Amino acid sequence: xxxxxxxxxxxxxxxxxxxxxxxxxxxxxxxxxxxxxxxxxxxxxxxxxxxxxxxxxxxxxxxxxxxxxxxxxxxxxxxxxxxxxxxxxxxxxxxxxxxxxxxxxxxxxxxxxxxxxxxxxxxxxxxxxxxxxxxxxxxxxxxxxxxxxxxxxxxxxxxxxxxxxxxxxxxxxxxxxxxxxxxxxxxxxxxxxxxx
Amino acid sequence: xxxxxxxxxxxxxxxxxxxxxxxxxxxxxxxxxxxxxxxxxxxxxxxxxxxxxxxxxxxxxxxxxxxxxxxxxxxxxxxxxxxxxxxxxxxxxxxxxxxxxxxxxxxxxxxxxxxxxxxxxxxxxxxxxxxxxxxxxxxxxxxxxxxxxxxxxxxxxxxxxxxxxxxxxxxxxxxxxxxxxxxxxxxxxxxxxxxxxxxxxxxxxxxxxxxxxxxxxxxxxxxxxxxxxxxxxxxxxxxxxxxxxxxxxxxxxxxxxxxxxxxxxxxxxxxxxxxxxxxxxxxxxxxxxxxxxxxxxxxxxxxxxx
Amino acid sequence: xxxxxxxxxxxxxxxxxxxxxxxxxxxxxxxxxxxxxxxxxxxxxxxxxxxxxxxxxxxxxxxxxxxxxxxxxxxxxxxxxxxxxxxxxxxxxxxxxxxxxxxxxxxxxxxxxxxxxxxxxxxxxxxxxxxxxxxxxxxxxxxxxxxxxxxxxxxxxxxxxxxxxxxxxxxxxxxxxxxxxxxxxxxxxxxxxxxxxxxxxxxxxxxxxxxxxxxxxxxxxxxxxxxxxxxxxxxxxxxxxxxxxxxxxxxxxxxxxxxxxxxxxxxxxxxxxxxxxxxxxxxxxxxxxxxxxxxxxxxxxxxxxxxxxxxxxxxxxxxxxxxxxxxxxxxxxxxxxxxxxxxxxxxxxxxxxxxxxxxxxxxxxxxxxxxxxxxxxxxxxxxxxxxxxxxxxxxxxxxxxxxxxxxxxxxxxxxxxxxxxxx
Ligand SMILES: [Zn+2]
Numbered sequence: 001x002x003x004x005x006x007x008x009x010x011x012x013x014x015x016x017x018x019x020x021x022x023x024x025x026x027x028x029x030x031x032x033x034x035x036x037x038x039x040x041x042x043x044x045x046x047x048x049x050x051x052x053x054x055x056x057x058x059x060x061x062x063x064x065x066x067x068x069x070x071x072x073x074x075x076x077x078x079x080x081x082x083x084x085x086x087x088x089x090x091x092x093x094x095x096x097x098x099x100x101x102x103x104x105x106x107x108x109x110x111x112x113x114x115x116x117x118x119x120x121x122x123x124x125x126x127x128x129x130x131x132x133x134x135x136x137x138x139x140x141x142x143x144x145x146x147x148x149x150x151x152x153x154x155x156x157x158x159x160x161x162x163x164x165x166x167x168x169x170x171x172x173x174x175x176x177x178x179x180x181x182x183x184x185x186x187x188x189x190x191x192x193x194x195x196x
Numbered sequence: 197x198x199x200x201x202x203x204x205x206x207x208x209x210x211x212x213x214x215x216x217x218x219x220x221x222x223x224x225x226x227x228x229x230x231x232x233x234x235x236x237x238x239x240x241x242x243x244x245x246x247x248x249x250x251x252x253x254x255x256x257x258x259x260x261x262x263x264x265x266x267x268x269x270x271x272x273x274x275x276x277x278x279x280x281x282x283x284x285x286x287x288x289x290x291x292x293x294x295x296x297x298x299x300x301x302x303x304x305x306x307x308x309x310x311x312x313x314x315x316x317x318x319x320x321x322x323x324x325x326x327x328x329x330x331x332x333x334x335x336x337x338x339x340x341x342x343x344x345x346x347x348x349x350x351x352x353x354x355x356x357x358x359x360x361x362x363x364x365x366x367x368x369x370x371x372x373x374x375x376x377x378x379x380x381x382x383x384x385x386x387x388x389x390x391x392x393x394x395x396x397x398x399x400x401x402x403x404x405x406x407x408x409x410x411x412x413x414x415x416x417x418x419x420x421x422x423x424x425x426x427x428x429x430x431x432x433x434x435x436x437x438x439x440x441x442x443x444x445x446x447x448x449x450x451x452x453x454x455x456x457x458x459x460x461x462x463x464x465x466x467x468x469x470x471x472x473x474x475x476x477x478x479x480x481x482x483x484x485x486x487x488x489x490x491x492x493x494x495x496x497x498x499x500x501x502x
Numbered sequence: 503x504x505x506x507x508x509x510x511x512x513x514x515x516x517x518x519x520x521x522x523x524x525x526x527x528x529x530x531x532x533x534x535x536x537x538x539x540x541x542x543x544x545x546x547x548x549x550x551x552x553x554x555x556x557x558x559x560x561x562x563x564x565x566x567x568x569x570x571x572x573x574x575x576x577x578x579x580x581x582x583x584x585x586x587x588x589x590x591x592x593x594x595x596x597x598x599x600x601x602x603x604x605x606x607x608x609x610x611x612x613x614x615x616x617x618x619x620x621x622x623x624x625x626x627x628x629x630x631x632x633x634x635x636x637x638x639x640x641x642x643x644x645x646x647x648x649x650x651x652x653x654x655x656x657x658x659x660x661x662x663x664x665x666x667x668x669x670x671x672x673x674x675x676x677x678x679x680x681x682x683x684x685x686x687x688x689x690x691x692x693x694x695x696x697x698x699x700x701x702x703x704x705x706x707x708x709x710x711x712x713x714x715x716x717x718x719x720x721x722x723x724x725x726x727x728x729x730x731x732x733x734x735x736x737x738x739x740x741x742x743x744x745x746x747x748x749x750x751x752x753x754x755x756x757x758x759x760x761x762x763x764x765x766x767x768x769x770x771x772x773x774x775x776x777x778x779x780x781x782x783x784x785x786x787x788x789x790x791x792x793x794x795x796x797x798x799x800x801x802x803x804x805x806x807x808x809x810x811x812x813x814x815x816x817x818x819x820x821x822x823x824x825x826x827x828x829x830x831x832x833x834x835x836x837x838x839x840x841x842x843x844x845x846x847x848x849x850x851x852x853x854x855x856x857x858x859x860x861x862x863x864x865x866x867x868x869x870x871x872x873x874x875x876x877x878x879x880x881x882x883x884x885x886x887x888x889x890x891x892x893x894x895x896x897x898x899x900x901x902x903x904x905x906x907x908x909x910x911x912x913x914x915x916x917x918x919x920x921x922x923x924x925x
Pocket of ligand 1: 650651652677729730776777
């Protein structure tokens with residue numbers, strides 16, 4: 001049996017859904033660079049800041065942001081991984097999900113500014129789960145959110161502090177982010193329909 | 197994920213590894229201050245125990261509570277169960293209570309299989325008669341993996357009353373699924389007829405503990421009840437201990453890295469001497485700790501989805 | 503007086519179609535059939551009424567599981583005209599009084615001849631002989647004695663029983679099970695029991711008793727009947743005993759001819775039976791033994807059990823399964839349409855062993871009109887709720903079996919017509 005994974009890149013058999021390329025490799029790099037700059041601006045040069053990637057694709061994105069910040073300003077931002085599966089409120093809607101690792105940087109998160117990093121912001125439920133998970137792990141001084149794509153349809157009062165691109169979507173559409181580290185290519189696509 | 201965990205044979209290598217990996221992640225979380233996770237909030241786990249086994253029940257209870265499930269303990273003592281209510285009627289009661297999972301310990305082999313036919317929720321076998329105890333096997337495998345770094349290619353000796361041991365059955369099935377080599381060792385009277393074809397074509401049988409010890413990475417000592425002596429399975433406890441007990445002299449025959457396991461409760465002086473049980477090779481205490489993580493993983497994987 | 507029937511176009515034991523006139527309890531010559539009720543039997547096969555040497559009717563004592571009447575009805579629907587009722591009732595059929603009660607209940611039901619079997623030992627306790635002679639002399643005229651459910655394991659007691667019943671041409675039907683080898687046993691000892699963690703019932707526990715009893719029977723020149731032979735080794739032992747001239751007969755049940763111990767994998771106690779279901783090799787040996795005649799007869803060991811005795815844990819369930827309504831279909835499935843062989847193993851030979859002289863006769867002019875009509879082309883799905891038995895513990899639920907009983911006659915009276923019991 002297969003485990004549900006965020007934004008998996010599989011396509012459904014039968015008639016191929018309409019696919020629209022939103023960001024290509026160069027676009028994606030540009031977006032990451034811009035967010036890195038914004039973070040430096042908004043956080044006084046990434047002072048006391050920790051980047052926590054949400055598995056699966058938030059993790060390499062957090063690492064890329066840290067690398068870009070280091071390249072721009074020579075600042076080493078600690079990067080960690082925050083798996084939110086056990087805190088999700090929608091577990092019963094899907095087949096059991098495999099747990100991802102949770103790995104905090106050595107300095108922890110207490111008193112730090114935590115920036116959560118994810119690929120797509122949709123209902124906001126993943127972020128809510130991440131906030132719950134964070135509060136079990138420690139007490140950050142503040143929490144911010146960085147995403148590559150905000151596709152709307154929020155179900156909770158949550159917004160992102162850093163957004164790569166706002167994409168208006170229909171609920172039935174799927175935004176697919178592929179990353180070289182995981183999928184082999186850097187791309188963001190809008191897929192018309194998807195069967196489960 | 198599978199619906200029930202009735203036998204270690206229900207898990208293929210992929211699923212068994214997933215349980216162990218999940219347990220490892222959960223073990224990381226358990227080491228921190230806030231131990232409770234919201235994951236199974238609103239789910240009901242019933243512990244249905246027809247046999248006294250405080251350690252197993254507490255382990256499952258801790259696992260369910262750490263995942264925020266509602267736990268109902270339904271013990272055979274002082275309930276309708278002991279007044280002769282049938283397993284089926286009990287099943288219908290649990291069904292009416294909306295049990296999402298029933299963890300069942302029962303003296304009759306196969307009782308969890310029967311229960312699974314009568315309830316909609318998941319059934320977890322917490323030990324049935326002389327059949328199986330799959331979560332014990334999972335925690336043993338977890339313990340071996342964390343001590344020795346792998347399971348594939350390990351040589352594990354399971355020593356003692358294999359005939360009456362649910363731990364042995366589940367361990368043979370699970371360990372061979374995960375690529376370990378298993379030898380069961382004991383007096384021929386306590387090794388089931390046809391055990392090889394029954395459990396695994398690769399299973400080895402030996403009656404000579406001293407010959408096996410130098411080749412193994414893990415030696416797992418099973419509990420041997422003194423009463424078996426009265427059924428002529430062996431002549432005396434002294435003779436049993438001399439031929440199949442693990443004492444310090446025998447322990448020296450083990451390779452340097454080898455570990456000693458015991459599913460508990462131990463009969464010290466019978467199958468294992470106190471010096472061995474308390475030695476650095478012994479994993480007996482971590483087996484208990486690992487039990488909670490493994491049971492959390494099982495409950496999560498059975499109940500954490502649709 | 504009784505009605506007259508004309509059975510038209512029936513194939514007796516598979517022979518060319520013919521007509522049978524049934525009048526005054528016997529098969530008459532077809533001449534004057536003016537007012538006869540006609541039964542169109544085209545395509546049907548006539549067999550002598552089946553005789554079951556091993557039936558548990560549960561009355562007296564467990565009327566919630568079966569009564570003489572419900573068991574008799576199930577028997578008639580299965581093509582039987584006589585059943586031998588086992589003695590393990592409550593109270594045990596170990597006195598003339600109890601066997602006469604069962605015999606009388608059978609007569610009142612009037613669906614099959616119910617021939618009581620008497621217990622060998624008082625209360626089936628295996629300690630002292632029951633009054634075997636008194637049961638033999640009673641109205642029930644008991645000739646078969648058995649502690650079935652228990653083995654007469656004491657060698658001296660078994661020897662005495664074998665010897666004692668010679669005085670009235672009795673036979674001891676032994677449930678062959680060495681009890682010290684089967685303490686707590688739940689299923690056949692082998693690969694499957696090792697996997698399921700159920701205590702094993704080793705084949706040798708049966709074979710050792712059969713060997714011992716055959717030697718005893720040979721020594722005292724008595725008749726021995728072996729109940730429900732279940733292992734390949736037992737067939738070999740019986741082969742040797744017969745070759746040595748011992749007066750031994752043996753039975754096999756339909757379930758041991760069809761099912762194996764793999765069925766226990768479900769832990770559903772509907773497959774729990776004593777002796778237990780064995781391996782495929784045993785099934786093959788039993789089939790060969792039956793065809794060869796080493797095993798003389800098929801007997802059902804029809805063992806009804808109340809729902810609560812089966813809807814429970816395997817170890818707590820009572821052993822036994824229904825058999826009367828499915829026996830012929832299973833034997834037909836196993837042996838194929840060898841009608842004369844089937845008639846021998848299910849009617850002639852059991853009638854001879856039981857001393858039931860009115861049974862086991864091929865329907866032909868002059869013979870008692872005690873026979874059954876089978877539709878060999880029919881296939882039917884076993885539905886436990888459709889059983890005439892008071893119990894539901896058939897192991898064949900959902901299986902599709904060949905051959906259906908259309909009518910059964912007992913001394914000229916139909917007990918089954920159009921596949922339905924007449925009373
Ligand atoms: Zn019997």
